Amino acid sequence: MKPGMKIILNNREEFFEGDQMTVTELLAAKNFTFKMLVVKINAELVRRHEYEKRMVTDGDEVMVLHLITGG
Amino acid sequence: MSANLPEQISNYLSRFTVGIAGCGGLGSNCAVALARCGVGKLIIADFDIVTSRNLNRQYYFHDQIGRLKVHALRENILRINPDVTVKAFDMKLCVSDVVELFAGCDVIVEAFDKAEMKHMIIETVHLQLPGKYLVTGIGMAGWGNSDLIHCRTSGNLIVCGDEVSEVSDTLPVLAPRVGLVANMQANEVLNILLKDFTPEAGNEAKH
Numbered sequence: 327m328k329p330g331m332k333i334i335l336n337n338r339e340e341f342f343e344g345d346q347m348t349v350t351e352l353l354a355a356k357n358f359t360f361k362m363l364v365v366k367i368n369a370e371l372v373r374r375h376e377y378e379k380r381m382v383t384d385g386d387e388v389m390v391l392h393l394i395t396g397g
Numbered sequence: 398m399s400a401n402l403p404e405q406i407s408n409y410l411s412r413f414t415v416g417i418a419g420c421g422g423l424g425s426n427c428a429v430a431l432a433r434c435g436v437g438k439l440i441i442a443d444f445d446i447v448t449s450r451n452l453n454r455q456y457y458f459h460d461q462i463g464r465l466k467v468h469a470l471r472e473n474i475l476r477i478n479p480d481v482t483v484k485a486f487d488m489k490l491c492v493s494d495v496v497e498l499f500a501g502c503d504v505i506v507e508a509f510d511k512a513e514m515k516h517m518i519i520e521t522v523h524l525q526l527p528g529k530y531l532v533t534g535i536g537m538a539g540w541g542n543s544d545l546i547h548c549r550t551s552g553n554l555i556v557c558g559d560e561v562s563e564v565s566d567t568l569p570v571l572a573p574r575v576g577l578v579a580n581m582q583a584n585e586v587l588n589i590l591l592k593d594f595t596p597e598a599g600n601e602a603k604h
Contacts, residue, residue: 364516366551366552369554370552389549392535393516394536394564395511395563396536397421397537
């Protein structure tokens, strides 16, 4: 069996190959190209300059929020 | 004799302070809902004035056109509930203002218009006011699609809205949908503030 990981992304279960990936890789895999983003892993804020290094691993709960104008 | 339940709730809520960042469609409507419920103190901030184009969705009146939103909103809140303390700040908020104005709040409501400002307050609260509840409103332009509006939580961040409908020339923000999100934000604030509330016994017959 190929190694894989299961995460909760925006309240939905998602499966990825491999046992970890960076936030940058996750955003690319999901085609999240929006520039105004907030990313949280297990309720902890991940800042933009950390996207290249911060790892997402099996069991993580990830929120990717697209900030849009209006209010 | 114990007070009836809405009075008990109002009395209980009077001990809390809620910060409202922005007094447009989200902020003005959310503030009014919280004032009606009896939240004791509201700290409101906005730099804008009321214009005729705001009246299709924001909680202002025609005779308030040209006035600072924070002053007009304070007046409207006090007409509804004079027991609320309203601190009004006429300013465009930056990072240090957010920390200074809202550090003492039990909950902060993000009610900005611009995506960059939403980003700013989310980062600021997470990094500089850790543990503080922040209720944001994201995505409410247009009409219909009531079922797309939802609420989700990550730690102390609560997101209300459809997260997809951005305001544009072809998709304006209108009273019903922004009102849904603003009142959903107020509802989430109550959910946080009332988590330890227990009604006094003996109020059953007094509704």
